Amino acid sequence: MDRMKYVIVHAGGMADRPHAELNGRTPLQAAATPHLDQLAQIGELGLLMIPSEGIRHGGGLLGAAILGYDPKKYYQGPGPLEAASLGVSVTEHDVVYRCTMVTLRPEGGKGAEIKKLGPNVILDDATAGLIETEEARELIEALNEQVGSEAIQFYPGAGHRHLMVWVNGKPRAVCSDPQSVLGRSIADALPTGDGADILRKLMDAAHVIMRDHPVNEERMAEGKKPANCVWLWGEGRAVMWPSLTEKHEIAGAIVATSDVYRGVGICAGLDAVDPDRLADxxxxxxxxxxxxxxxxxxxVYVHARLTDEIIHGTDIKAKVRGIEEFDRHLVGPLVEGLTKQGPYRFLIVCEHGRGVDGQPFYAFGEGGKKVSGSVNRRFTESDAQAADTPARDATKFANKFFSKS
Structure with a gap:
C-alpha cells in the first residue's frame, strides 16, 4: 500500500478586505481559483485561532503554530527564524534583529536635511525602492566596516531584508514594523525600552554612512529612492524547537524563498530546499x-506569497491576477502530481496581508475524495467565516494532520 503523503500549502498574505474597485469583493472572491475551491469543497473549511496572547505578531507566526509549536514558548519573532535560514550562528544569549533598508526623508521636503532621526523625519519607503540584493550587500559591508564590532554584526540577506545580531544583547527593547510607520513621522516608532539607546545610535550612524554611499548616489542619479537608513525590528533570541520529523516519524522538506519560512522549516527539523532551485x-x-x-x-511545506511589487503596490487587480496564478501554476500542478503518486492529505492555510485584520483560515482533507461540502463553497474569507466548523487551534492541527488514522 502506498504511503500517505502530506502537503501544506501556505498562501501568504493573500486574504484581504473588500475593495470598491472589485465591486465590494476581496481579491480572493474576485479571483478565479478552481483548484483552491475544489479543495475547499472536498475537505473541511474554517478559521484558525493562534493562541498568541501576550506576544507580538510577526512573520513566521502562523507557520510555527500550524506545525504544532506553541508561540508563547517557541516564537521569539522573525529575526531568529531568518538567522536559521541564512545559516547565521547565534546563541541563546544573542538578540537577532531584522535589519530592513528603508528610505527616510526630511519633513521639510526638498532642500531640508536629516541631522538626527526624530520627529521631523518621515519614513518614505519601507523597501528602499525595492533595492536590488547586490546593491544592498555593498551597504551592509559598509555598515560592518564602520560600525560593526564583536558585539554588533550585520548579515546580508536579499533585497531590502537583512539581519543584525547583537551578541549578548538586551532583549527588552520595543521595536516597530516599518510598514506601520509608512508615510508618517518616525518619532513614535523608534526603539524604546532597555537597550533602545544603543539601537537608536546604530540607526543614526547607519543613516550617516548610507546617505552618501556611492550606491545611493547612483540610485538617486537614476531617479530611484535611496536606501539611506536601516530599520531594526522583529527582534528575538533563538530558541531550540523539538523536531517535528521525530515526533510524527516523517521525513519532510520546506519549499520557500522567504527566509522567515525557510527558518521555520529548519527550526522544525525539515530539510530546506536550496533557494537556487527556486531562483526564478x-x-x-x-x-x-x-x-x-x-x-x-x-x-512538504510549500510557502508562497505574492511578489513585493504586488504586496507594496496599489494595483489591487494585480493582486487578483497574482492569486489566479498561484491557483493555476502552483495548486493545480501540485494536486495533479500528488494524485498520480497515491494517497495524500492536504492543508491549505491563508493569512491576511500586513495592515489587514482578520483570522487566518484553512481547507483540510484528503485528495481524491468526493465533494462533501457545498458545490458552491469557495476558498474565500467569507466562506471560511460562514463555515459550520468552530475555529481550530492552529497549534493542535498538526496532530490531526499527521495522524495515521
Missing part, C-alpha cells in the same frame, strides 16, 4: 520542486 520565482518551478521532494519525503 516561478510558481510552476515551486510546484515541480515540491513534487520532486515527495520522491524521498513524506511531507
Amino acid at each position: 520565482g516561478d510558481l510552476r518551478t515551486r510546484a515541480s520542486v515540491a513534487l520532486a521532494e515527495f520522491a524521498k519525503k513524506d511531507f
Whole structure:
C-alpha cells in the first residue's frame, strides 16, 4: 500500500478586505481559483485561532503554530527564524534583529536635511525602492566596516531584508514594523525600552554612512529612492524547537524563498530546499520542486506569497491576477502530481496581508475524495467565516494532520 503523503500549502498574505474597485469583493472572491475551491469543497473549511496572547505578531507566526509549536514558548519573532535560514550562528544569549533598508526623508521636503532621526523625519519607503540584493550587500559591508564590532554584526540577506545580531544583547527593547510607520513621522516608532539607546545610535550612524554611499548616489542619479537608513525590528533570541520529523516519524522538506519560512522549516527539523532551485520565482518551478521532494519525503511545506511589487503596490487587480496564478501554476500542478503518486492529505492555510485584520483560515482533507461540502463553497474569507466548523487551534492541527488514522 502506498504511503500517505502530506502537503501544506501556505498562501501568504493573500486574504484581504473588500475593495470598491472589485465591486465590494476581496481579491480572493474576485479571483478565479478552481483548484483552491475544489479543495475547499472536498475537505473541511474554517478559521484558525493562534493562541498568541501576550506576544507580538510577526512573520513566521502562523507557520510555527500550524506545525504544532506553541508561540508563547517557541516564537521569539522573525529575526531568529531568518538567522536559521541564512545559516547565521547565534546563541541563546544573542538578540537577532531584522535589519530592513528603508528610505527616510526630511519633513521639510526638498532642500531640508536629516541631522538626527526624530520627529521631523518621515519614513518614505519601507523597501528602499525595492533595492536590488547586490546593491544592498555593498551597504551592509559598509555598515560592518564602520560600525560593526564583536558585539554588533550585520548579515546580508536579499533585497531590502537583512539581519543584525547583537551578541549578548538586551532583549527588552520595543521595536516597530516599518510598514506601520509608512508615510508618517518616525518619532513614535523608534526603539524604546532597555537597550533602545544603543539601537537608536546604530540607526543614526547607519543613516550617516548610507546617505552618501556611492550606491545611493547612483540610485538617486537614476531617479530611484535611496536606501539611506536601516530599520531594526522583529527582534528575538533563538530558541531550540523539538523536531517535528521525530515526533510524527516523517521525513519532510520546506519549499520557500522567504527566509522567515525557510527558518521555520529548519527550526522544525525539515530539510530546506536550496533557494537556487527556486531562483526564478516561478510558481510552476515551486510546484515541480515540491513534487520532486515527495520522491524521498513524506511531507512538504510549500510557502508562497505574492511578489513585493504586488504586496507594496496599489494595483489591487494585480493582486487578483497574482492569486489566479498561484491557483493555476502552483495548486493545480501540485494536486495533479500528488494524485498520480497515491494517497495524500492536504492543508491549505491563508493569512491576511500586513495592515489587514482578520483570522487566518484553512481547507483540510484528503485528495481524491468526493465533494462533501457545498458545490458552491469557495476558498474565500467569507466562506471560511460562514463555515459550520468552530475555529481550530492552529497549534493542535498538526496532530490531526499527521495522524495515521
